[in-house]
Amino acid sequence: MSKVYFKAVDSYNKTEEISAAAAELLKxxxxxxxxxxxxxxxxxxxFGEKGNSTYINSKNYVGIINYLRGKNIESSFIETNVLYKGERTTKEKHIKLAKEHGFVELPIIIADGEHGEDxxxxxxxxKNFNKCKxxxxxxxxxxxxxxxxxxGHVLAGFGGAIKQLGMGCASRGGKLAQHANSIPKISSLKxxxxxxxxxxxxxxxxTVINKAKIDKDKCVGCASCMAICPHGAISNSWLASISKSFNERLAEYAFAAxxxxxxxxxxxxxxxxxxxDCEGHSMKPIVKDVGIFASKDPVAIDKAALDTIDKDNGKTVFxxxxxxxxxxEKIGLGSQNYELIRMV
Ligand code: SF4
Ligand code: SF4
Structure with a gap:
């Protein structure tokens, strides 16, 4: 059974208190x-897409950074380029945005190079991949x-540690591979x-002439169009049929990372x-704040977060x-069986 450590804090706590709670959990x-x-x-x-305001601010990591410094451990922020067009598609723009968003406490490494080539x-x-990029x-x-x-996440359903590993650590090509076959549909009525x-x-x-049309041979299923359409015309109705395949690919990439x-x-x-946090606009939280979790097991920590969110809100949220x-769990990334250790 994996252990998951938990401390209840919410976004209304002072940043110093959140930062200290995260460091305490790590210690x-x-x-x-x-x-x-x-x-x-x-x-x-x-680092949060430009315009997003609910990504985790770097000031919340200061306690952890200081904890590592106290042990003479060097560190950096590390991230990979994204698939869709935006401010985080290339290394230079990505680092610029990260600094604008306040990530200045550590050097920044873009792990897959200028355009995702590294x-x-x-x-x-x-089952789905022999090798992962x-x-x-x-x-x-x-x-x-x-x-x-x-x-939440439009394709994965929810985003936690597995998503951060699988999609977040993949090179641009690795992200493409995970999105393969996920082609959205456009409503000509909307x-x-x-x-x-x-x-x-x-x-x-x-291409848009009278209505938008997707060339299925070119589409890589990145879902950027779904996020951008102001009229809700691009649907995720394909999710039901492909989600299992996408979720498997995500988990396999997490395993690789x-x-x-x-x-x-x-x-x-x-x-x-x-x-x-890839959405370039602000969003209202949909449920109550819960707290911070820490674990050695990415499956256990995601399961614990889902369970705690559901319990605190009295319903299945995601x-x-x-x-x-x-x-x-089946491929050996971790265990859904966990013990939650609440810290006061
Ligand atoms: S059509 Fe939509 S899902 Fe397909 S590649 Fe373009 S933006 Fe991505
Ligand atoms: S963004 Fe939406 S409304 Fe605009 S062309 Fe594309 S599908 Fe049509």
Whole structure:
């Protein structure tokens, strides 16, 4: 059974208190489970898309950064480029945005290089992939602290540690591979031919004449068009049929990103929004804040976060994507069986 450590805090706590709680969880976990710490441990974070306001602010990581410094451990923020057009598609723009968003406490590494070309093929020999393209600067590390913001996700159902590993550590090509076959549908009744999707599509797969149309041979299923359409004309009705396949691919990539690493997972479950931090606009939280989780097990920490959110809100909040946990457990990424240790 995996252990998951938890401290109840919410986004209304002072940032210093949140930061101290995260550091306390890290300290407790490393001491309790005798985790050997490497001399260099990057923090896998998400810098938030331009316009997003609910990503985890870097000030919340200061306690952890100071804890590592106190042990003479060097660190950096580490991230990979995204698939869709935006401010985080290339290394230069990505670092610029990260700094604008306040990520100035540590050096920044974009793990898959300028345009996603730097990756290592990690052999896993699973059902969907034999090899996964993991950002080179992540693949060559022995230990990473994976910082996740728990929230919903249009494709994965929810995003926590597994999502941060699987999609977040994949090179651009790895992200493409995970999205394969996920082609959305456009409602000709709802489409107003505004062309926002045509401009946004990273693959030039959409043409708008009277109505938008997707070229299925070009579409890589990145879902950017779904996020951008102002009229809700691009549907996720395909999710039901492909979600299991997508969730399996995500879990396999998470397995690859964590392979042979002595990782630590810290998940912030507050400002829990319907969609992810890649959305370039602000979103209202959909449920109550919960707290911070820490674990050595990415499956256990996601399960604990889902269960705690449901319990605190008296309902099943994120209904889709739970198969990811089942499949991740099956391939050996971690365990859904956990003990929750509440810290006061
Ligand atoms: S963004 Fe939506 S409304 Fe605009 S062209 Fe595309 S599908 Fe049609
Ligand atoms: S048409 Fe396909 S490739 Fe283009 S934005 Fe939509 S999902 Fe992405």
């Amino acid at each position: 407790y976990l490393t001491e309790e489970e005798n985790v050997e710490l490497e001399k260099f441990i990057p923090l896998k974070v998400h 990756y290592t093929e990690v052999e896993i020999n699973k 993991v950002g080179k600067e992540i693949a060559n590390k022995k230990q990473i602290i994976v910082m996740s913001h728990f929230k 489409c107003k031919a505004c062309k926002a999707c045509e401009v946004k599509c990273p693959e030039g797969a959409i 964590a392979k042979d690493k002595n990782n630590i997972y810290i998940t912030f479950a507050f400002n829990i929004t319907k969609n992810c 209904k889709r994507g739970r198969y990811t946990l089942e499949y991740a």
